[in-house]
């Protein structure tokens with residue numbers, strides 16, 4: 001889908017997208033970018049290091065072949081930031097959440113040593129909670145982004161995903177060792193250690 005395509009959705013603030021796993025559906029693991037961590041830490045008046053330690057967990061992602069930070073979950077599978085049915089970091093929530101039920105995908109290519117990329121939008125699969133919400137409102141993707149405070153042109157997010165893609169490319173070219181994984185992790189999330 002392009003930014004001017006329309007889709008139907010009506011958010012009823014049910015919070016199902018934050019307790020997807022608790023609701024018996026596949027977990028929606030929330031990968032945090034460095035920009036997400038910085039934004040949410042500032043909102044919660046924490047340092048990025050404290051935020052990542054309290055609400056994030058560093059895990060090896062077999063598809064990316066990298067160690068990345070994901071949001072922790074409560075024992076019932078709901079998101080750690082969900083309290084009394086509300087997100088405690090809502091204005092600064094991860095881009096993944098602000099875009100829900102859409103996904104912004106980046107496809108990358110290497111051109112003469114420079115990385116070029118294209119952005120595309122996808123709707124989530126048929127098991128996503130959106131399919132149990134009544135679809136009443138027809139919006140273009142551009143309108144949805146404005147409504148949810150997610151910038152159309154998100155340079156910090158984009159830079160981080162370019163870095164993620166470069167690290168992933170290196171990781172599939174080189175057999176992973178503990179040292180290489182840690183080095184790639186520090187490169188991606190270096191601010192956590194400052």
Ligand code: SF4
Pocket residue numbers: 017018030079080081082086087088089090093094097
């Ligand atoms: S970060 Fe906030 S909006 Fe996103 S899943 Fe967690 S509680 Fe929901």
